[in-house]
Amino acid sequence: MRAFTYQRAESPQEAAAAVAARPDARFIAGGTNLLDLMKVDVERPGHLVDISRLGLDQINATPEGGLRIGAFFRNTDLASHPQVRRDYAVLSRALLAGASGQLRNMATTGGNLLQRSRCPYFYDTAMPCNKRAPGSGCAALEGFSRNLAILGVSNQCISQHPSDMAVAMRLLDAVVETVDADGTRRDIPIADFHRLPGETPHIETVLNHGELITAVRLPAPLGGHHSYRKVRDRASYAFASVSVAMVRGDGVQRIAFGGIGTKPWRVEAAEALSSPDAIADQVLADARPTDENRFKLALVRRTLTAALADHPAGEGTR
Numbered sequence: 001m002r003a004f005t006y007q008r009a010e011s012p013q014e015a016a017a018a019v020a021a022r023p024d025a026r027f028i029a030g031g032t033n034l035l036d037l038m039k040v041d042v043e044r045p046g047h048l049v050d051i052s053r054l055g056l057d058q059i060n061a062t063p064e065g066g067l068r069i070g071a072f073f074r075n076t077d078l079a080s081h082p083q084v085r086r087d088y089a090v091l092s093r094a095l096l097a098g099a100s101g102q103l104r105n106m107a108t109t110g111g112n113l114l115q116r117s118r119c120p121y122f123y124d125t126a127m128p129c130n131k132r133a134p135g136s137g138c139a140a141l142e143g144f145s146r147n148l149a150i151l152g153v154s155n156q157c158i159s160q161h162p163s164d165m166a167v168a169m170r171l172l173d174a175v176v177e178t179v180d181a182d183g184t185r186r187d188i189p190i191a192d193f194h195r196l197p198g199e200t201p202h203i204e205t206v207l208n209h210g211e212l213i214t215a216v217r218l219p220a221p222l223g224g225h226h227s228y229r230k231v232r233d234r235a236s237y238a239f240a241s242v243s244v245a246m247v248r249g250d251g252v253q254r255i256a257f258g259g260i261g262t263k264p265w266r267v268e269a270a271e272a273l274s275s276p277d278a279i280a281d282q283v284l285a286d287a288r289p290t291d292e293n294r295f296k297l298a299l300v301r302r303t304l305t306a307a308l309a310d311h312p313a314g315e316g317t318r
């Protein structure tokens with residue numbers, strides 16, 4: 001690992017200013033992704049700004065009847081929070097489907113949203129990868145792409161978004177709150193937060209350098225029955241090949257997908273449909289699979305069919 005300096009910030013704005021001041025500075029939250037990437041020389045920060053003491057580890061009710069989750073609220077605590085389990089069960093289930101108990105004890109809400117690619121070439125500094133080294137090429141296009149994306153891909157990158165939590169956040173229409181170095185605050189709808197790779201796959205979100213996530217806000221509960229169905233190569237401790245987050249019942253039907261998109265994937269127009277095939281046809285209309293991950297087309301249909309069968313429309317229990 002390369003040498004770096006370390007700073008513990010005392011306020012969100014101070015943290016934002018400290019990172020904004022240096023192009024090579026990064027925030028460090030739980031460190032479960034950033035430190036791994038530093039060890040394999042993919043991330044090379046010269047300065048780390050620790051955001052663990054900024055009071056971002058709280059969760060509170062909002063005046064609108066929703067929840068405001070601090071960016072440093074740990075994944076374990078979020079999954080087990082009584083109100084999350086009761087009113088946002090899809091979020092609790094998505095979190096518990098990810099990583100391991102030890103990792104979730106460290107991982108944070110903000111860090112989870114910003115976790116980076118799990119494409120094998122992103123980790124291999126001997127291989128071309130536009131996300132890691134812009135302009136170097138994409139080894140996955142002609143290489144190992146079994147678990148990569150089929151939707152939102154470009155000729156520059158086909159990496160899938162790896163987060164389970166973010167899929168549930170997309171389903172729930174979460175809003176990401178930020179602050180920057182001069183104290184300016186932004187509310188970013190989660191639908192707009194992650195970017196498609198296009199020509200610039202190394203730019204993954206709409207955040208500016210030094211812009212700190214302070215919280216993620218959930219609107220008032222939707223009701224309905226919540227589920228998160230994740231299909232993967234191993235029964236645990238593996239990223240999704242396909243996942244389906246669903247809220248159904250009480251007059252609501254929402255569906256979001258993980259493992260198939262370059263960002264958490266949701267096609268609102270398809271949510272008005274009822275048959276699994278009709279929904280899948282619409283969701284997959286623009287799919288661009290590789291020969292290796294073409295199996296995801298059928299897997300999406302099967303996972304969606306199973307998820308819909310679990311929760312017939314009209315049932316409102318969670």
Ligand SMILES: Cc1cc2nc3c(=O)[nH]c(=O)nc-3n(C[C@H](O)[C@H](O)[C@H](O)COP(=O)(O)OP(=O)(O)OC[C@H]3O[C@@H](n4cnc5c(N)ncnc54)[C@H](O)[C@@H]3O)c2cc1C
Pocket residue numbers: 026027028029030031032033034035036051071072097098099100103106107108109110111112113114115162163164165211212213214237238239240
């Ligand atoms: C073996 C393994 C298996 C895993 N399996 C899964 C899985 O199945 N599903 C899944 O969803 N995830 C999985 N993960 C990923 C895990 O969920 C993430 O590593 C974790 O959520 C990252 O959170 P963190 O707080 O540790 O982030 P860090 O590693 O501290 O930070 C990640 C990035 O976010 C930035 N950052 C952090 N907080 C903020 C903030 N508040 N504002 C702005 N920038 C910020 C950092 O600068 C860094 O670039 C796995 C990880 C490992 C190591």
Ligand code: SF4
Pocket residue numbers: 117119120121122128129130131132137138139140141148156157158159201
């Ligand atoms: S798919 Fe994306 S992350 Fe993977 S090698 Fe290509 S550019 Fe890199």
